[in-house]
Amino acid sequence: MTIKLGVPSKGRLMEKTFEWFGARGITLLRTGSDREYAGAVEGIDGVSLVLLSAGEIPRELAAGRLHLGVTGTDLVREKLALWDQTVEPMAELGFGHADLILAVPRAWIDVDTLDDLDAAAASFRAAHGFRMRIATKYHRLVRDFLKSGGVADYALVDSQGATEGTVANETAEAIADITSSGETLRANHLKVLSDGLILNSQATLWRSRKAPMTDQERVTLKELTDRLL
Ligand SMILES: Nc1ncnc2c1ncn2[C@@H]1O[C@H](COP(=O)(O)OP(=O)(O)OP(=O)(O)O)[C@@H](O)[C@H]1O
Numbered sequence: 284m285t286i287k288l289g290v291p292s293k294g295r296l297m298e299k300t301f302e303w304f305g306a307r308g309i310t311l312l313r314t315g316s317d318r319e320y321a322g323a324v325e326g327i328d329g330v331s332l333v334l335l336s337a338g339e340i341p342r343e344l345a346a347g348r349l350h351l352g353v354t355g356t357d358l359v360r361e362k363l364a365l366w367d368q369t370v371e372p373m374a375e376l377g378f379g380h381a382d383l384i385l386a387v388p389r390a391w392i393d394v395d396t397l398d399d400l401d402a403a404a405a406s407f408r409a410a411h412g413f414r415m416r417i418a419t420k421y422h423r424l425v426r427d428f429l430k431s432g433g434v435a436d437y438a439l440v441d442s443q444g445a446t447e448g449t450v451a452n453e454t455a456e457a458i459a460d461i462t463s464s465g466e467t468l469r470a471n472h473l474k475v476l477s478d479g480l481i482l483n484s485q486a487t488l489w490r491s492r493k494a495p496m497t498d499q500e501r502v503t504l505k506e507l508t509d510r511l512l
């Protein structure tokens with residue numbers, strides 16, 4: 284029986300996570316061919332590496348199938364309703380920084396705040412006969428944010444990628460997505476509302492509150508976290 288550590292299976296998050304563990308004397312590596320999602324942990328016994336999509340790590344932690352996992356704050360808050368009852372943040376890793384924001388077309392010169400958006404939403408509905416559409420993959424976070432901001436007259440449109448393109452493609456009027464450098468927003472003629480920051484996110488090491496452990500696994504987990512934190 285081993286402690287299961289979930290890490291994003293590709294891209295920037297995987298590479299930076301490998302570096303972060305490596306700097307603490309724990310080597311994470313992919314094994315097998317380039318395309319095989321198999322991995323190993325060196326430098327400590329009793330820990331196995333599970334490579335999977337960053338978006339699936341919250342669910343696996345909550346289900347207790349992973350003991351530890353690395354993924355963004357945004358994905359944990361979005362995917363887990365009562366996130367603090369199922370997972371515990373152990374360390375912010377200092378990379379994967381991104382802001383979840385609400386943005387509208389730059390051409391909407393009268394819309395700079397949530398209050399303005401609320402007013403624009405009402406006139407949009409009156410003019411078009413349907414609700415202003417906001418494209419996002421962060422349904423829970425956006426709904427909660429708009430509720431607390433007093434905006435109600437909108438419809439969410441699901442967008443799992445290239446979300447900033449939905450406005451030019453006329454499938455949405457506004458978007459809520461992650462931004463880092465701001466390049467993608469600029470290139471798609473969008474601007475962030477002045478009070479449109481929904482969440483600051485970064486890559487974080489999480490511990491499952493739900494994963495069952497044997498006494499030996501408990502000892503291994505303690506040894507691992509002592510070395511990492
Ligand atoms: N441009 C960016 N800069 C920094 N971090 C980002 C950026 N885009 C996304 N992230 C972060 O990276 C993490 C993974 O996001 P991503 O959407 O790629 O995961 P995913 O849904 O698992 O993707 P996939 O299904 O393609 O594996 C999230 O926590 C997100 O905040």
Ligand SMILES: O=P(O)(O)OC[C@H]1O[C@H](OP(=O)(O)OP(=O)(O)O)[C@H](O)[C@@H]1O
Nearest residue numbers: 444445446460461462463464465466467
């Ligand atoms: O502010 P920037 O530095 O331009 O980064 C923001 C972009 O990065 C992410 O997309 P990603 O490249 O992961 O592709 P996706 O559209 O498939 O999510 C995110 O969804 C934004 O589109």
